[in-house]
Amino acid sequence: xxxxxxxxxxxxxxxLAGVVLLIFFLFKFFGGDPAEILAGQISDxxxxxxxxxxxxxxxxWWVQLWIFVKQILTFDFGQSWMTKEKVSALFATRLPATxxxxxxxxxxxxxxxxxxxxxxxxxRGSLTDRxxxxxxxxxxxxxxxxxxxxxxxxxxxxxxxxxxxGWSDHFATNLLKYAPLPVILAVFVGLAPQTRLxxxxxxxxxxxxxxxxxxxxxxxxxxxxxxxxxxxxxxPVLTNVSVQLPSIFVGSFLIEVFFSIPGLGREVLLAVNRSxxxxxxxxxxxxxxxxxxxNLGADLLYxxxxxxxxxx
Amino acid sequence: xxxxxxxEGAAQAEARSPGVWAAAWLRLKEDPVGLAALAVVLAFLxxxxxxxxxxxxxxxxxxxxxxxxxxxxIGERENIEAQSMAGMSIDKSRKAIDxxxxxxxxxxxxxxxxxxxxxxxxxxxxxxxxxxxxxRWGRDVLAKAIKGSQVSIFVGVFAAxxxxxxxxxxxxxxxxxGRWIGDGLEWIYNxxxxxxxxxxxxxxxxxxxxxxxxxxxxxxxxxxxxTYRLVRAEYLKHxxxxxxxxxxxxxxSHASRIFVHILPNVSHVVLxxxxxxxxxxxxxxxxxxxxxxxxxxxxxxxxxxxGEAQNxxxxxxxxxxxxxxxxxxxxxxxxxxxxxxxxxxxxxxxx
Numbered sequence: 001x002x003x004x005x006x007x008x009x010x011x012x013x014x015x016l017a018g019v020v021l022l023i024f025f026l027f028k029f030f031g032g033d034p035a036e037i038l039a040g041q042i043s044d045x046x047x048x049x050x051x052x053x054x055x056x057x058x059x060x061w062w063v064q065l066w067i068f069v070k071q072i073l074t075f076d077f078g079q080s081w082m083t084k085e086k087v088s089a090l091f092a093t094r095l096p097a098t099x100x101x102x103x104x105x106x107x108x109x110x111x112x113x114x115x116x117x118x119x120x121x122x123x124r125g126s127l128t129d130r131x132x133x134x135x136x137x138x139x140x141x142x143x144x145x146x147x148x149x150x151x152x153x154x155x156x157x158x159x160x161x162x163x164x165x166g167w168s169d170h171f172a173t174n175l176l177k178y179a180p181l182p183v184i185l186a187v188f189v190g191l192a193p194q195t196r197l198x199x200x201x202x203x204x205x206x207x208x209x210x211x212x213x214x215x216x217x218x219x220x221x222x223x224x225x226x227x228x229x230x231x232x233x234x235x236p237v238l239t240n241v242s243v244q245l246p247s248i249f250v251g252s253f254l255i256e257v258f259f260s261i262p263g264l265g266r267e268v269l270l271a272v273n274r275s276x277x278x279x280x281x282x283x284x285x286x287x288x289x290x291x292x293x294x295n296l297g298a299d300l301l302y303x304x305x306x307x308x309x310x311x312x
Numbered sequence: 313x314x315x316x317x318x319x320e321g322a323a324q325a326e327a328r329s330p331g332v333w334a335a336a337w338l339r340l341k342e343d344p345v346g347l348a349a350l351a352v353v354l355a356f357l358x359x360x361x362x363x364x365x366x367x368x369x370x371x372x373x374x375x376x377x378x379x380x381x382x383x384x385x386i387g388e389r390e391n392i393e394a395q396s397m398a399g400m401s402i403d404k405s406r407k408a409i410d411x412x413x414x415x416x417x418x419x420x421x422x423x424x425x426x427x428x429x430x431x432x433x434x435x436x437x438x439x440x441x442x443x444x445x446x447x448r449w450g451r452d453v454l455a456k457a458i459k460g461s462q463v464s465i466f467v468g469v470f471a472a473x474x475x476x477x478x479x480x481x482x483x484x485x486x487x488x489x490g491r492w493i494g495d496g497l498e499w500i501y502n503x504x505x506x507x508x509x510x511x512x513x514x515x516x517x518x519x520x521x522x523x524x525x526x527x528x529x530x531x532x533x534x535x536x537x538x539t540y541r542l543v544r545a546e547y548l549k550h551x552x553x554x555x556x557x558x559x560x561x562x563x564x565s566h567a568s569r570i571f572v573h574i575l576p577n578v579s580h581v582v583l584x585x586x587x588x589x590x591x592x593x594x595x596x597x598x599x600x601x602x603x604x605x606x607x608x609x610x611x612x613x614x615x616x617x618x619g620e621a622q623n624x625x626x627x628x629x630x631x632x633x634x635x636x637x638x639x640x641x642x643x644x645x646x647x648x649x650x651x652x653x654x655x656x657x658x659x660x661x662x663x
Contacts, residue, residue, distance in 0.1 A: 018503030023515065031519040141644035143598050145618045146637045153625045246508050253510065254599065268511065269603060272518045280518050288506045 098263035102248035117198030139192040242298030246291035346653025352646035372455035381446030445631035468594035474532025479539025487547025580658035
């Protein structure tokens, strides 16, 4: 176990180095001269000069790369070019809002899609099954944007059940007042593709021999479905959730834009629009690290869930 | 050598079993849903081709109707927005304060007034209603939706082609050669998949800027990893098969074995991936354009239409939202169903 952990962490180093190189050269060769980008927005010559020095733009590229690596290792990306906020502070202040919205979405998605998928798989081939699959295909073809625009208009503006947008400083207010509408809309949108995917997982399991055996020995259908099929189908479901997990940190950027939620996703989008390179670089690299760690965690979790899995 | 070829030709003529594609077509013909989806997709492609060469919707930028003209099936109604805008342009009765003694441009006003008089402005007859309604400037929403389809589908298809090309070539090289080439490409794959896709797209968008070509490039460069994975697995499987070893024995080069011998045998995987990517990229383009990272302002796509529709909905003008949504929903549904049918037709084992 420990050896496995060490090896996996060791294997992350080349990938991480690749991520750093990709981001560095992407911004170095295609991003243009930061001083020129800033010249449009900052008129103070001295300030531009100090940014050039901070980035080491007057030095060869390997020195710049080293400065970049040092920034990553010391968690010190300096300040945002536009807002002067420290990049490290950005994470601390924006992440809570994102998680307040994304964690309920993720949980509700799983807890609604799994029973629905099991139901649809149980009545497979029937009219209900085909109707639900057809509705899912149709629901998936409408852009996410339409659901948000329409939902915000109907529930926020016309009916007035929820505030159209907004955010406060209190966690409880946010969760109970401002988060519900974005969460409901996102869950509604996510339900169709999830149900369709999980349905195939359940169908795979239902066709296995052990299910026939369980039925043959006269087990109750509920026991067959909830005890035998559900437990086995949860393994691919778990894989799918762990694949989605990293995206919860920025995945809600559209929702954050629509509902003016001061989260990380909206911050990255603002940074892209303002050419605020340090913010984009920092978020990209740290989330890549986080993604790799989450994937490792998911692999360890398999071992707990499925004893057949051997960690090598 | 020529004798050998002749004999091969004769042998082929004797035992003509239908090829992969012919067999797939036969299976597809028996699938009514697949055929219907194919018909819808072909209709859309004809429409956007007609729009691309200027047969339809060439005048989408023309302000044919009054601002926010109602759709024809609703009929004429009181149009507050159009009235208030008309009022703004007509109201010239108010006298401006004379500032000619401090205005540096004052001496040239007479000259400009003369030049203006020489030009004749055509104020087009603005219609009160348009077939599917008008937008803020009175442009025909139907024409916009057709032009928007052209841009959105064009971006989706070409970005998918770029991504599939990269994924297939990388996957083929990695699966075929293995060893250090395979390791190197696996490393690149790991790097690209380590970064959450949306952040990768944002990072590329931040440095490359905006425009249709840019969107295609960004989506292509960030979306090839899934195809790579599948193609590589196929090549790993095929490279040690007998037909490839036979090709080696008769002196086929590496390139010939990769692209002439193995590629046709994995092309069904590539085709299904391609059509999955088209749908994914159309959705991505819509979101990018909505956020202002996609197509430029002087063009229209489903995404920019939805962007405008957000503000229109508040004042009750729902038709642009409806037009963009309906066009997109029909095309994406048809294309998804076609993809499913293609997969069934190309790989009968899955049934």
